Amino acid sequence: MRTAFTQTILAAMIGLSTPALASLAYVSNEKDNTLSIIDTETLEVVDTIDVGQRPRGILLSKDSSKLYICASDDDTVQVFDLATRKIIDTLPSGEDPEQFSLHPNNKHLYIANEDDAIVTVVDVETKDVLAQIDVGIEPEGMAVSPNGKWAVNTSETSSMLHWINTKTFEIEKNIVIGQRPRHVEFSKDSKIAWASAEIGGTVHIIDVDKLEQTHELSFKVPGVSPDRVQPVGIELTSNGQYAFVALGPSNHVAVVDAQTYEVLDYLLVGSRVWQLDLDKDEKRLYTTNGVSGDVSVIDVDALKVIKSIKVGRYPWGVVVDPNS
Secondary structure, three states: OOOHHHHHHHHHHOOOOOOOOOOEEEEEEOOOOEEEEEEOOOOEEEEEEEOOOOEEEEEEOOOOOEEEEEEHHHOEEEEEEOOOOEEEEEEEOOOOEEEEEEOOOOOEEEEEEOOOOEEEEEEOOOOOEEEEEEOOOOEEEEEEOOOOOEEEEEEOOOOEEEEEEOOOOEEEEEEEOOOOEEEEEEOOOOOEEEEEEOOOOEEEEEEOOOOEEEEEEEOOOOOOOHHHOOOOOEEEOOOOOEEEEEOEOOOEEEEEEOOOOOEEEEEEOOOOEEEEEEOOOOOEEEEEEOOOOEEEEEEOOOOEEEEEEEOOOOEEEEEEOOOO
């Protein structure tokens, strides 16, 4: 049986064009303390790696050479080398890191420490803690704007978005939104921020220049009790067409027109859909479904679920490597 590597060598020897290799998706399994690796061409799990305790947030370095993993119960951030598929280092993180975001400079990692009500800023190259910023109660969500100007933290119990100036590491504004905010996603031009409020059942649209809310979205999934509609993860297409919102125990992903903010559709996925990520061509969307222990694959053009991939127990985060 020829592997992709063998096919590449043979093609080079006989002068054929090199076949494209599939990208890989990485999934953190919160209950199994593992990382599942999915081949996005075959849509199958090709490897499972042991990592730290209770892995949740995961993200790629800007050059896609490393994967950072919030090992929440180990109170650390692990550094996973994609080439060797091994944990090669750990970073100081503060207690109970849950979500984090990497500045466009590829150096400054902003980490939400849920138990301590702080945001820790770490230099991933020197491993120095650059700042610890007091925020609201139970911070979880973390995002850095693509232009690098803002880091935004969500505090669940305080129901706030904390806007941190990335040059001074100081909070410049707090914005109250719906109950239990969990996630923030910026538009590619850094002009709009989308924030989910899990218990409020809403998504809040923030004008970044004015630091003011402009819209509030709510969701009504047919046949689902309103208290089960709990927005968490958000993913935006780079062309500004769609916003996809994971609606937690409703087991649906909302499809939103990112220009008009109209809810276009609800897609049935696995149980307790949590986080999502688009592939490099934005043709497929991958969702982690915690209770059913699988990943749903959505065809973005058709707005249809095309496959469910079994992974570990309680998959939490997912990222697709655009350069693999």
